[in-house]
Amino acid sequence: MAEQGSERDAAQDEAQRFGEYVAVRRHGYVAELALDRPKAMNAVSTEMARSLGAACQALAADRDVRVVVLTSTHERAFCVGADLKERNSLTDAELVRQRPVARAAYTGVLELPMPTVAAVHGFALGGGFELALACDLIVADRTAVVGLPEVSVGVIPGGGGTQLLPRRVGAARAAELIFSARRVEAAEARELGLVDDLVPAGQDRTEALALAARIAANSPVGLRAAKRALRLGHGLDLRAGLEVEDAAWRSVAFSGDRAEGVAAFNEKRTPEWPGE
Secondary structure, three states: OHHHHHHHHHHHHOOEEEOOOEEEEEEOOEEEEEEOOHHHOOOEOHHHHHHHHHHHHHHHOOOOOOEEEEEEOOOOEEEOOEOHHHHHHOOHHHHHHHHHHHHHHHHHHHOOOOOEEEEEOOEEEOHHHHHHHOOOEEEEEOOOEEEOOHHHHOOOOOOOHHHHHHHHHOHHHHHHHHHHOOOEEHHHHHHHOOOOEEEOOOOHHHHHHHHHHHHHOOOHHHHHHHHHHHHHHOOOOHHHHHHHHHHHHHHHHOOHHHHHHHHHHHOOOOOOOOOO
16 A cells, blocks of 8 residues: 555646645546545535635636546545534534535536446545545445435435445335445445446456556547436436437547548447547
């Protein structure tokens, strides 16, 4: 883990900062979005939420970014959820004002137009797990512990958990996990489909970035359209879903990427995607 920690430290030295607690570093066409509040195990404060929303807004507008990987700079935690110490100090009126800021952070990740991969190790609880669930794919190492324990402190998952978890594991399984507030260790999380890939301890970031690089080799126009079709079509009846797919197909069928992809295939060369 020490070697992984030094890699993360070096990465942050070159990162673009969004406030004190969020950093973005580019790896070619892959953007690493790092949660960087180590003294609080990445607990999401109002300031951190505001910075995460701003970073997502910038990434969404960057046409050179093909994949985003959500990582953590803390060696023992991905994110432990909302900053309950801060929440305890808020009046009811302040909590009402804080809610849109918090929502913008979670929806910012969820609505990124390009594919997203979460790299999870250690604790990913409450809002921390919801940030991972907002991503398209979750790579977890064997130290990962995930869960939505909000009902144990008198609230509910409010960062998308009640909607995103059943889409992953089904309504009954999601109900059991949310109602029991239990924590799930890595092996069971993989078995239940709470995470997608399980990798050796300390390798979540490396493997997630490698996966992202493989994804980023494909057409950026195709990737965004495929994500749009997957997201918008989920839950629709088949006929409506196929209409969503057809609209996404039409958005790419006459693109420069489609022309380049077909030409590169026939010429037996690597495509040079124009991204339009």
